[in-house]
Amino acid sequence: MKTIFNTIQSESKKTASDLYPYQQRDLDALFDKLSQITKDKRVLHQLPTGGGKTRIFSEIAKRFISHYNKGVVVLTHRTELCAQTSATLKKLGVPNKVINSKVKQLKSKECCTCFVAMVETLRNRIKDGLMNTNDIGLVIIDEAHHNSFQKLFGKFPNAYIIGVTATPFSSNADTPMYKNYHELLVGESIENLIAQGYLAKPTNWRYDVELASLKTGINGDFTISTSDALYSSPAMMELLLHAYEEHSKNKKTLIFNNGIFTSKNVCQMFSDAGYAVKHLDNHTPPAERAEILRWFKKTSNAILTSVSILTTGFDEPSVRTVILNRATTSVTLYHQMIGRGSRRLPNKKTFTIIDLGNNTDRFGEWHKPMDWQLIFERPEAFAESLHAQSTAEQHAIPADLKAKFPNTLSMSFDIQGAYQQAIDSNQKGKIVLRDAIRQHAVMCMENSESISEALQLVDELQKEIEWRVKQYGKCLGKVTKNYTDWLKEDYNSKLKTIITKVMQRKQRENPMPLSA
Structure with a gap:
């Protein structure tokens, strides 16, 4: 296998025409790492949101399949990510099959190609004997900071495992990432991606919000009920409208909330004020959701207020403002939310962040360097620092x-x-x-x-x-x-x-x- 990886690594030096230099460096580094380790050593790759993780691991899958007679499985946690990954692979000329609830059997010729699946679906198909996992030589895990993937690690005895994430930090203290991955490869920083013209430069407007009424739940983040009570209050609604009109009026805007009650109130407030606005949450029917996203894409001054739905698997580069109308203790969520506005276009070199949850004070400015290697190695210390910050904020x-x-x-x-x-x-x-x-x-x-x-x-x-x-x-x-x-x-x-x-x-x- 090492000889094969050396061959793939040698070919990867021949830069693909559509790979950015930093993506090529990461690709080379990953193959170099795989050529040095055994299958029981899992590798984690960190790259910021907007850096092109899907493009990199799709290239890895393509080259692996072309050089070795083993299949590749790409695991995700959202149906939207499955569709995006499958489309990217197809663009690169990699035939692949999405394993979803409709797939009840696999043809024999499909056993050594490429599969894209969600964790629970694939787990059930393996349990039903649908897939011979011995034929899988590489497993790629997207959004690897989620804890659900580890239950499948032992199902692929002959496979190398690569995880990819923008934030190599698990929110579950019982399962730190260093327990599931043995080495971390840190990619280009947000600051460098901005300097090189790959991501838009942020302008950050911060408002000091009194968060003493917020309570944390069993998952460590602020509860929906206390967030709804605070952010649906007249004072906070007035602050949100003021912040929008002061810094983002008539710009395409995403508003992230913690509760559906708040998001619907926000939608009503902006509608009453005469703005083009719609609400979206994880209960919105698929057809209606698709229609709302089409509307948002084509409407230049659209406002989309949402809950738990657009942090991953959503890519709309024309977004010019991200409003954090919530507080969170999750560094992953913080980066995911802001990352929705960071895509750069020829006519979009900057974007606006409006922080109404003291999140910038908690995590630092989004584009400033973070020592991901240290966070990966010492997550307990990082978690304690976040907890201390949240405790201090709640003290009134x-x-x-x-x-x-x-x-x-x-x-x-x-x-x-x-x-x-x-x-x-x-x-x-x-x-x-x-x-x-x-x-x-x-x-x-x-x-x-x-x-x-x-x-x-x-x-x-x-x-x-x-x-x-x-x-x-x-x-x-x-x-x-x-x-x-x-x-x-x-x-x-x-x-x-x-x-x-x-x-x-x-x-x-x-x-x-x-x-x-």
Whole structure:
């Protein structure tokens, strides 16, 4: 097999006329990797949305089939991706068969060609004895970050396995990608693809949204019910309309929502405002969906508001604005949503991102480099950082507590952000608590007339103090409850000492005049 791969690798050096240079590099690197490993070592290829992953793995399938008498299976998780992959393969001259619910048997001549299938469908067909998996020499897994594919790994004893994804990070902590794939090949970065003219350059408009009301569900992302409550509120609907009219009016726009209730309300609001708009979700009948997508394609100023339907398997390069009318803790979803607007056209060199979910703060700007190799190797640390960010966003200071500090403009303090800034500046992390204590001291003193009143306000801050200490403990890593209890006591002690000393000094410097 290695000899065959060396032959394919040698031929792959002859650049296909329609492959971009970076795609050719990745193709060469993948064949080089396959020539060095055994079949039990699975390879994962990362390339941004819009980079042409389907084109690359279709070329791999073509060259594999032409040089080795073994079949190729391409696995996807959506019917739309099956259709797209099948069409791309056919364009390259690769005969292929889509295995769907209608396929009940295979002709003998079809046993060593190329198949495109969804996981569950293929699993059932294998169980029914429809396919001889011993004849399959290569399995390609599209959108490999999904956890459903691993159940088929053992069904192909003679096959090499290549996974492809834009984001090599599993949202399921129990199945990190390094458990299913042994090596990661990182492709061209978004920043470089923009610089080389392959992707459109983004303009990002961010709005600071209060997300304290959002709750996370069992999958780790924000729940639909709390998202619907927030994003269907009059304030958020008004903000969405304002953001659109300010930065995207009359441009072809995709709006991503977390709930159907919100999306339908958004559709009604834009319709009432006189804009061309339609709603789409995963319950929309296929025929109606096809009609809506045709309308969206041909309507230059169309607005399409959607839920859980256009993040994969949808390609409309004429989209000029993507609005994230939701918050998410999924880096994969973040990249998928924005990627829908990143396709470049001769008359489209830029596109607009409108972020109404603090997603840019959570993940960083979409086009900025990410260390995918580190994320692949240490997903637990990356997941913890996302969780910490979400926890910080959900922390809200109660209105009744704010009312007790009327002279204070800002009561918040980003412990984790300050800690990271201190470490980056080669300072000791403990200065974060020092600064947090000083801020609380100022708050208590500027809202009090006497030392006793200021110390009473310290008592009101106990929940805030506890929260700050917990955030600091997370920065340090795994610390004992005894240590965090001591930190809280020390925090209170230093806070009261500062207040007492400063206010006593001020009283000595500015004694109260004697009454007549």
